[in-house]
Amino acid sequence: MAFSDDLGQEKNLRSMARWRSTARVLVEALPYILKYDQKIVTVKFGGNAMSDESARDFAQDIVLMKQTGMEPIVVHGGGPQIGSMLKRMNIHSEFIDGLRVTDKAAMEVVEMVLTGSINAQIVTGINHAGGHAIGLSGTDGNLILARKLEKMRNDPTTGVTAPIDLGFVGEPEAINPEVLRTFIKSDLIPVIAPVGVGRDGQSYNINADTVAGAVASAMKSERLLLLTDVEGVLDQEGKLIPKLTLSEARTLISDGTIRGGMIPKIETAIEAVESGVSAAVILDGRIPHVLLLELFTEHGAGTLITAE
Numbered sequence: 001m002a003f004s005d006d007l008g009q010e011k012n013l014r015s016m017a018r019w020r021s022t023a024r025v026l027v028e029a030l031p032y033i034l035k036y037d038q039k040i041v042t043v044k045f046g047g048n049a050m051s052d053e054s055a056r057d058f059a060q061d062i063v064l065m066k067q068t069g070m071e072p073i074v075v076h077g078g079g080p081q082i083g084s085m086l087k088r089m090n091i092h093s094e095f096i097d098g099l100r101v102t103d104k105a106a107m108e109v110v111e112m113v114l115t116g117s118i119n120a121q122i123v124t125g126i127n128h129a130g131g132h133a134i135g136l137s138g139t140d141g142n143l144i145l146a147r148k149l150e151k152m153r154n155d156p157t158t159g160v161t162a163p164i165d166l167g168f169v170g171e172p173e174a175i176n177p178e179v180l181r182t183f184i185k186s187d188l189i190p191v192i193a194p195v196g197v198g199r200d201g202q203s204y205n206i207n208a209d210t211v212a213g214a215v216a217s218a219m220k221s222e223r224l225l226l227l228t229d230v231e232g233v234l235d236q237e238g239k240l241i242p243k244l245t246l247s248e249a250r251t252l253i254s255d256g257t258i259r260g261g262m263i264p265k266i267e268t269a270i271e272a273v274e275s276g277v278s279a280a281v282i283l284d285g286r287i288p289h290v291l292l293l294e295l296f297t298e299h300g301a302g303t304l305i306t307a308e
Ligand SMILES: Nc1ncnc2c1ncn2[C@@H]1O[C@H](COP(=O)(O)OP(=O)(O)O)[C@@H](O)[C@H]1O
Pocket: 046, 047, 048, 049, 077, 079, 209, 227, 228, 229, 230, 232, 233, 234, 235, 257, 258, 259, 260, 261, 262, 263
């Protein structure tokens, strides 16, 4: 009898401890809920970070953000998914400085995968998690007015710098914030595919990080969160750098510590912070509920990039 009483008491104590720690986590979130109330937070969900599990966690995090008073805007990528579809269709594709050379045939596939498949999946995921998301491409309501990206490239063998033609790769010329405001006012969560439209009606393939940065700046976001498949920005020894100022970030690009796909990400973060977004964060999308950890806890996660 006494033995089972002791057991019962121990179980109660353990339950109490668990409840207390759950309550602590919720209370810890309060200052952050107040801080971000009605603030716009732009989140870029990279194609490399999209597994079935992470997509479910991501959708739940976005709904929780919205329900606690934030105004999340989602911009998604889909590079690896476009790559496998192009391969299945035997369409050759190559990257130059992190950007996909996009001819007419590739552009059709890019648009199909981004707007037809990935965008719809993310919208469905958020709605299934209890939210109300609306899928948009940059062509909807002329949300992303784009122009062809004119890029110069230095040939290391000849030392000559000359223009390179990336086909239908674009850059945002203007974002129409009214389109997004209309949806936000109606309590909808915009989910944006990184396809822009030129003045002539031509669709352009735009790097998703670049779109996220342009949207964050145009909407005066409080935060730009870029989800990828690494812990954050890593130093030469592969260790996470938790914080960077703009000048430190620039130095890491010029000394070669930041390479490949991380370059457009950091350049986007720098531009967004320069144009008034108070901080950009590079986050590991493989960590379950990383958005909640970053936004609602003292720990933060990934690499925080700020002006100072
Ligand atoms: N200093 C660095 N720190 C972290 N990642 C880096 C760094 N330099 C280059 N990278 C590369 O950048 C990649 C992230 O860019 P990318 O593959 O384009 O991601 P996403 O598809 O999520 O946009 C990492 O997986 C890593 O291989």
